[in-house]
Amino acid sequence: MLTLSAVCKRYPTGDLALTDIDLALPRGQVMALIGPSGAGKSTLIRCVNRLVEPTTGSIRLNDTEITRLSSGKLREARRTMAMIFQEYALVDRLTVMENVLSGRLGYVGFWRSFLRRYPQETVTEAFRLLERVGLAHALDKRADALSGGQRQRVGIARALLQSPKLLLVDEPTASLDPKTSRQIMRLIRELCAERELAAIINIHDVALARQFADRIVGLRAGEIVFDGKPGELTSEILTTIYGEEDWDTQATEDERYAPPSAQPLAPLARTGQLAPGLTAGGIR
Numbered sequence: 440m441l442t443l444s445a446v447c448k449r450y451p452t453g454d455l456a457l458t459d460i461d462l463a464l465p466r467g468q469v470m471a472l473i474g475p476s477g478a479g480k481s482t483l484i485r486c487v488n489r490l491v492e493p494t495t496g497s498i499r500l501n502d503t504e505i506t507r508l509s510s511g512k513l514r515e516a517r518r519t520m521a522m523i524f525q526e527y528a529l530v531d532r533l534t535v536m537e538n539v540l541s542g543r544l545g546y547v548g549f550w551r552s553f554l555r556r557y558p559q560e561t562v563t564e565a566f567r568l569l570e571r572v573g574l575a576h577a578l579d580k581r582a583d584a585l586s587g588g589q590r591q592r593v594g595i596a597r598a599l600l601q602s603p604k605l606l607l608v609d610e611p612t613a614s615l616d617p618k619t620s621r622q623i624m625r626l627i628r629e630l631c632a633e634r635e636l637a638a639i640i641n642i643h644d645v646a647l648a649r650q651f652a653d654r655i656v657g658l659r660a661g662e663i664v665f666d667g668k669p670g671e672l673t674s675e676i677l678t679t680i681y682g683e684e685d686w687d688t689q690a691t692e693d694e695r696y697a698p699p700s701a702q703p704l705a706p707l708a709r710t711g712q713l714a715p716g717l718t719a720g721g722i723r
């Protein structure tokens with residue numbers, strides 16, 4: 440469904456953020472993109488909807504060559520690729536419902552959205568989505584009165600109101616506590632399954648990636664160094680992605696900060712050990 444071919448990104452500063460990225464994401468697949476800070480995760484996700492212009496290479500979404508679209512057509516294509524941010528990007532003084540409805544701004548035309556008059560079916564769908572993400576009781580609350588987890592739920596509902604085919608999710612749990620992080624990841628996972636959405640989720644928490652993704656891609660210094668199933672992600676490969684020291688630190692922190700009430704971690708994450716019989720075969 441989404442195909443990246445030989446995508447490179449060099450920023451005007453000279454930083455080479457992505458080198459020769461080839462990646463194909465089938466419909467309905469939830470992919471976690473892991474890697475240390477500065478590896479190029481945000482750049483990759485932003486190249487897909489061209490918030491960042493790739494320097495070379497091509498990106499296709501179904502039959503549309505995203506990298507060749509004029510700005511008008513790009514606006515249309517972006518509706519099918521909803522973004523969910525770490526910082527939620529809500530309008531604080533608007534209500535939960537209004538924030539979700541703003542997900543349709545690209546559809547309803549300037550005057551209608553300026554007057555905040557949305558078609559009844561859009562309002563009904565927004566309500567249904569808020570119910571689905573567990574916020575039906577908070578429709579009229581101002582966004583700035585919500586907890587971090589609730590704000591992320593609003594961001595998710597707003598993204599889904601665009602009826603996207605692909606979710607681009609940048610560090611959705613970076614500002615959340617471990618338990619809320621799991622709940623949010625589970626919600627994204629379930630919604631993708633219900634709606635057959637593909638997703639790229641940038642996440643630096645390896646345990647979460649393992650628990651909730653179908654596929655894990657490891658990025659290091661702008662290059663893909665691992666592409667496989669969560670069960671194939673050995674500590675050897677993690678060392679390749681993160682480097683010895685970083686990975687050791689991360690493993691112990693995962694253990695230390697998990698509250699007793701949190702969902703149990705996937706077996707691999709709990710032990711932090713090599714999966715039996717697996718080798719570094721996934722590295723390329």
Ligand SMILES: Nc1ncnc2c1ncn2[C@@H]1O[C@H](COP(=O)(O)OP(=O)(O)O)[C@@H](O)[C@H]1O
Pocket residue numbers: 450451452454455456474475476477478479480481482483
């Ligand atoms: N707007 C920018 N201008 C110049 N360099 C950038 C910009 N954004 C990111 N970079 C550089 O590109 C590399 C990848 O960054 P980024 O995609 O943000 O990584 P990640 O999301 O994995 O932390 C880093 O070296 C970073 O300094």
Ligand SMILES: [Mg+2]
Pocket residue numbers: 480481482641
């Ligand atoms: Mg980033």
